[in-house]
Amino acid sequence: xxxxxxxxxxxxxxxxxxxxxxxxxxxxxxxxxxxxxxxxxxxxxxxxxxxxxxxxxxxxxxxxxxxxxxxxxxxxxxxxxxxxxxxxxxxxxxxxxxxxxxxxxxxxxxxxxxxxxxxxxxxxxxxxxxxxxxxxxxxxxxxxxxxxxxxxxxxxxxxxxxxxxxxxxxxxxxxxxxxxxxxxxxxxxxxxxxxxxxxxxxxxxxxxxxxxxxxxxxxxxxxxxxxxxxxxxxxxxxxxxxxxxxxxxxxxxxxxxxxxxxxxxxxxxxxxx
Numbered sequence: 188x189x190x191x192x193x194x195x196x197x198x199x200x201x202x203x204x205x206x207x208x209x210x211x212x213x214x215x216x217x218x219x220x221x222x223x224x225x226x227x228x229x230x231x232x233x234x235x236x237x238x239x240x241x242x243x244x245x246x247x248x249x250x251x252x253x254x255x256x257x258x259x260x261x262x263x264x265x266x267x268x269x270x271x272x273x274x275x276x277x278x279x280x281x282x283x284x285x286x287x288x289x290x291x292x293x294x295x296x297x298x299x300x301x302x303x304x305x306x307x308x309x310x311x312x313x314x315x316x317x318x319x320x321x322x323x324x325x326x327x328x329x330x331x332x333x334x335x336x337x338x339x340x341x342x343x344x345x346x347x348x349x350x351x352x353x354x355x356x357x358x359x360x361x362x363x364x365x366x367x368x369x370x371x372x373x374x375x376x377x378x379x380x381x382x383x384x385x386x387x388x389x390x391x392x393x394x395x396x397x398x399x400x401x402x403x404x405x406x407x408x409x410x411x412x413x414x415x416x417x418x419x420x421x422x423x424x425x426x427x428x429x430x431x432x433x434x435x436x437x438x439x440x441x442x443x444x445x446x447x448x449x450x451x452x453x454x455x456x457x458x459x460x
Contacts, residue, residue: 190208193205194206198334202283206274226253228269235295252295255291360387360390
């Protein structure tokens with residue numbers, strides 16, 4: 188697998204975590220993340236499977252927007268894929284899109300349904316670009332054209348999300364509502380509008396991402412320590428939460444890391460065996 192990561196310039200870096208180029212066999216299971224992404228697929232078609240056996244699928248050709256995923260998704264390219272992936276920050280995608288983000292949650296939407304001809308034009312430019320520097324520049328220019336700075340998230344939501352996404356937040360969601368003088372109902376509405384999911388789900392997804400990073404470098408016998416480090420009530424709760432987002436036990440995932448060293452670099456994508 189070829190993997191190159193680019194951090195965009197100001198002001199895009201406020202909203203975009205990274206722009207990534209991935210080249211290789213892309214068949215496997217994508218695990219939930221805490222934010223959305225846009226994908227330009229530069230070679231071969233791409234399949235999103237609607238079952239766990241990699242049999243029934245929907246084809247995506249040039250490009251798509253991947254809403255925030257709350258469950259594992261099975262995907263595959265037809266051959267050796269070459270992808271530009273725009274990975275947003277948790278509250279970053281909203282300023283580039285015209286819809287509430289919960290419309291995209293757990294869905295893949297062809298990008299021309301969102302950005303019309305500009306999606307195809309950008310794809311053509313990326314295909315013709317000869318260097319990675321050119322590809323990253325073309326991608327940044329596409330994002331600049333879509334930047335809607337009049338749609339910035341609510342400050343109370345920003346503050347709440349920053350606390351919820353700490354490694355071990357000390358305050359509960361109810362406590363945060365009191366601290367920022369906002370009702371739980373309104374906070375829930377804002378979170379789904381600007382992030383795609385409820386505050387509780389967002390908190391669970393963030394803890395899951397921390398789990399992936401840690402156990403990708405952990406031996407099986409140390410998993411109890413991981414559960415403790417992430418403030419799980421007990422090992423059973425840790426195991427159930429992990430399986431909810433992966434369909435795997437933590438021990439099974441650690442074994443896959445040993446077989447697939449790429450999981451230490453890209454822990455949210457499990458290659459198909």
